[in-house]
Amino acid sequence: MRVRNRQKVILEMAQGATLLTVEDVAEQLHVSRETIRRDFASLDAQGLLRRVHGGAKPTVNATSEEPxxxxxxxxxxxxxxxxxxxxxxxxxxxxxxxxxxxxxxxxxxxxxxxxxxxxxxxxxxxxxxxxxxxxxxxxxxxxxxxxxxxxxxxxxxxxxxxxxxxxxxxxxxxxxxxxxxxxxxxxxxxxxxxxxxxxxxxxxxxxxxxxxxxxxxxxxxxxxxxxxxxxxxxxxxxxxxxxxxxxxxxxxxxxxx
CATH class of the missing domain: 3.40.50.1360 (Rossmann fold)
Structure with a gap:
């Protein structure tokens, strides 16, 4: 799976989730934990995920806020x-x-x-x-x-x-x-x-x-x-x-x- 496609899947997994762990995502996508850490770092730099210890959290929707x-x-x-x-x-x-x-x-x-x-x-x-x-x-x-x-x-x-x-x-x-x-x-x-x-x-x-x-x-x-x-x-x-x-x-x- 190409990097862009894999990161798209990760963002889809983040929808509705409170935490994505490196281990769980690596296992589901059949890649190494180091690969997922790099993906999390890339998505964090783009403001699409927030890296935390052991994994990542979804960010607040950047295009809208609550009424x-x-x-x-x-x-x-x-x-x-x-x-x-x-x-x-x-x-x-x-x-x-x-x-x-x-x-x-x-x-x-x-x-x-x-x-x-x-x-x-x-x-x-x-x-x-x-x-x-x-x-x-x-x-x-x-x-x-x-x-x-x-x-x-x-x-x-x-x-x-x-x-x-x-x-x-x-x-x-x-x-x-x-x-x-x-x-x-x-x-x-x-x-x-x-x-x-x-x-x-x-x-x-x-x-x-x-x-x-x-x-x-x-x-x-x-x-x-x-x-x-x-x-x-x-x-x-x-x-x-x-x-x-x-x-x-x-x-x-x-x-x-």
Missing amino acids: FHAREELNIGCKNAIARAAAALIQRGETLMIDTGSTTQAFARALADDLELTVITNSLRIADILSHSTARRDIYVLGGEFRPDTQQTLGTFCLDQLDRFRADHTIIGVGAISRTGDLMDYDPQEAQLARAMIARARKTTVLADHSKFDSYALTGLCRFDDINRIVTDAPATDEFARLARSFDVEIVVGNAD
Whole structure:
């Protein structure tokens, strides 16, 4: 069996599986374990499988993600830990750009009620959350193509308006972070807006729970040299920590309840 055909079979075997072991796959395909290790390494490099000790795991579908309402219920404790840690980094009177996402919504809820802020966002939900405050908050909602499922605006009009603003911080969520320092998202328009926000702020903070690491999504968003900080819910691996240090990216770990 040719390499390409064998790897195609391996990917078919991975569908619906939680783990492929080197031994099982080698036995089923009648090849050596070393051959399967090479196949796993090749598929891992392409983002099609994730190598783990003794085998490989299927990656999350890189072309789509769960509906927004489902994402809001996923890893809630992790997102709240991230939100609290990120909110503690914000100072009174600062200007924030915040994109749409389940974790950025949690961040908006975690901000102190008496914290005076200026906020630019494309999320109607985040604007509404932040408007219920005892402190003065100047909130600017970007106009554009409206998406009812996520309650956000996107597109050319949105980008044109964003160009008028500058901020102290951009706060964004991402769909995936690769082991080589690539940050990705599932929606090209959302990635485009996030890139524009990054370009218009002094500092950028990425909110990402542990499930986003060592994974892939459809659209490239930026690289480590475009951001300043990642707030997450679990300690980074040694490999990832070294990578972050090489780009002078700070990793902040939030504490769960």
